[in-house]
Amino acid sequence: MQTTPNDYAIIRPSDADGGYENSRSDLWLLSALPDPIVAFDPDAAMIVHANAAACRLFGWNDAAQRPLADLVLDTGADTLLNDLRRASVLRRETHVTTKGQLFSVESQRCGSDVARSMIVTIWRGGPSQTTLTPQGDDFVATVSHELRTPLTSVKGALGLALSGAAGPITDKTRSLLDIAHRNVGRLMLLVNDILDLEKMSSGHMAFDMNRADLRDTVAFACEANSTFADEFGVTLDCQIPSEPAMVIFDADRMHQVMTNLISNACKFSHPDGTVRVKLDRKADGAFEISVTDHGIGIPSKAVSSVFDRFNQAGSVHRNRSGSTGLGLAIVKTIIEEHGGTIALSSIEGVGTTVTVAIAPDKADCINRTSKV
Amino acid sequence: MIKLLHVEDDSDIREIALLALQMSDTFIIQQCEDGPSALKCAVEFAPDVLLLDVMMPHMTGPELLTRLRQEPTLSHVPAIFMTARVQMAERRALMDQGAVAVIAKPFDPITLADEIKLAMRPATA
Numbered sequence: 001m002q003t004t005p006n007d008y009a010i011i012r013p014s015d016a017d018g019g020y021e022n023s024r025s026d027l028w029l030l031s032a033l034p035d036p037i038v039a040f041d042p043d044a045a046m047i048v049h050a051n052a053a054a055c056r057l058f059g060w061n062d063a064a065q066r067p068l069a070d071l072v073l074d075t076g077a078d079t080l081l082n083d084l085r086r087a088s089v090l091r092r093e094t095h096v097t098t099k100g101q102l103f104s105v106e107s108q109r110c111g112s113d114v115a116r117s118m119i120v121t122i123w124r125g126g127p128s129q130t131t132l133t134p135q136g137d138d139f140v141a142t143v144s145h146e147l148r149t150p151l152t153s154v155k156g157a158l159g160l161a162l163s164g165a166a167g168p169i170t171d172k173t174r175s176l177l178d179i180a181h182r183n184v185g186r187l188m189l190l191v192n193d194i195l196d197l198e199k200m201s202s203g204h205m206a207f208d209m210n211r212a213d214l215r216d217t218v219a220f221a222c223e224a225n226s227t228f229a230d231e232f233g234v235t236l237d238c239q240i241p242s243e244p245a246m247v248i249f250d251a252d253r254m255h256q257v258m259t260n261l262i263s264n265a266c267k268f269s270h271p272d273g274t275v276r277v278k279l280d281r282k283a284d285g286a287f288e289i290s291v292t293d294h295g296i297g298i299p300s301k302a303v304s305s306v307f308d309r310f311n312q313a314g315s316v317h318r319n320r321s322g323s324t325g326l327g328l329a330i331v332k333t334i335i336e337e338h339g340g341t342i343a344l345s346s347i348e349g350v351g352t353t354v355t356v357a358i359a360p361d362k363a364d365c366i367n368r369t370s371k372v
Numbered sequence: 373m374i375k376l377l378h379v380e381d382d383s384d385i386r387e388i389a390l391l392a393l394q395m396s397d398t399f400i401i402q403q404c405e406d407g408p409s410a411l412k413c414a415v416e417f418a419p420d421v422l423l424l425d426v427m428m429p430h431m432t433g434p435e436l437l438t439r440l441r442q443e444p445t446l447s448h449v450p451a452i453f454m455t456a457r458v459q460m461a462e463r464r465a466l467m468d469q470g471a472v473a474v475i476a477k478p479f480d481p482i483t484l485a486d487e488i489k490l491a492m493r494p495a496t497a
Contacts, residue, residue: 144456152478165395
């Protein structure tokens with residue numbers, strides 16, 4: 001449930017005496033919420049209420065009438081109060097507790113009468129969602145290393161055996177080694193995709209956003225995937241406009257998106273087919289990249305779930321294509337991190353088009369880490 | 373023949389790399405299991421190229437390269453990192469350390485020798 005402090009009109013200034021009276025039912029509701037919530041009187045600089053989650057977080061038995069200083073934020077109380085002089089301001093900050101728990105803290109003045117209003121802070125994140133421990137950022141790297149090291153040995157050993165480096169092999173043995181080699185490659189892709197998703201969901205995937213020409217990325221992706229297309233007997237038709245397409249984006253991640261979309265289109269095309277990759281500018285100014293194949297298409301009932309992890313539409317073809325079932329979920333996340341949109345249309349037996357739209361020059365998304 | 377110093381903590385990967393490089397008949401190979409042992413043998417071996425794993429106990433590949441660079445005879449030997457962390461930012465960071473190439477794991481044993489020779493070309497040209 002997404003909420004803002006204004007959703008909690010829980011503790012109100014009393015019309016009668018200017019103090020605060022609490023509704024029992026509202027307090028019960030507050031206590032049931034999993035996010036820590038703390039309300040304080042800005043004039044008296046005193047905490048007037050904290051729900052059960054907040055008491056657990058701060059180790060308080062009773063929050064009432066504690067000084068505001070007990071609510072330890074990275075910014076001091078004076079800064080907080082100064083920022084929230086006006087009721088319309090919603091203040092967001094990131095706070096790391098002494099235990100290394102990462103919280104996103106939202107604070108807002110509640111109440112129409114500023115003289116008798118209070119400030120409510122909501123703490124999101126914490127141990128159940130994101131923990132910024134000293135090891136946190138290393139987790140993905142460690143798992144990545146621990147999983148990939150044995151896979152490197154297995155893949156390398158199978159590759160050497162298949163090459164005949166260890167002596168001649170029979171056709172039957174080769175056939176079995178081929179299966180093992182192919183599937184260890186598939187396992188490797190799966191590990192990579194899972195690690196990407198883990199990085200994204202834990203907020204550890206960095207996006208290196210820079211203003212650049214999207215035409216270069218699209219053209220490079222077509223060039224880089226031409227050999228892959230050849231393996232499927234597919235021709236890539238890359239249509240790039242003559243006008244620059246300047247956008248703020250992470251070129252590596254966008255290349256990953258393009259590679260995924262183009263490789264999917266190739267895998268599900270018929271031999272001798274054509275995959276069209278087109279970059280265009282829409283009437284609203286956004287840039288649109290479409291990847292169209294004329295292959296097997298997707299059943300209409302499965303189209304809505306294609307961006308889900310391990311979606312059922314993909315599972316039918318996963319063995320044949322070597323797909324992990326995670327690629328489109330990753331692509332969607334990357335595009336959304338760029339403030340863009342992605343859509344897929346498909347007709348079974350006719351083909352599929354995936355369309356990505358990115359607005360030009362979104363200056364508010366430069367160099368940040370993902371948070372999904 | 374090209375003298376190659378390979379530093380890798382995983383014994384299986386060392387064996388596969390050794391087999392792969394021996395197939396090409398162009399390398400004299402010295403293998404070490406970690407940074408400290410590589411520091412001991414590097415000067416005497418006088419390699420033409422360094423092939424270094426990145427994540428190793430005791431001393432990482434980049435740390436090892438920094439130490440090796442302090443030896444006057446090794447200060448300009450081309451270095452190639454092998455790593456499972458293949459994001460572009462990490463690749464760039466390794467190249468900034470002075471590597472001539474970064475080979476992703478799992479590597480292809482059939483093309484490993486060619487990749488190394490190709491990477492050495494700018495440095496030897």
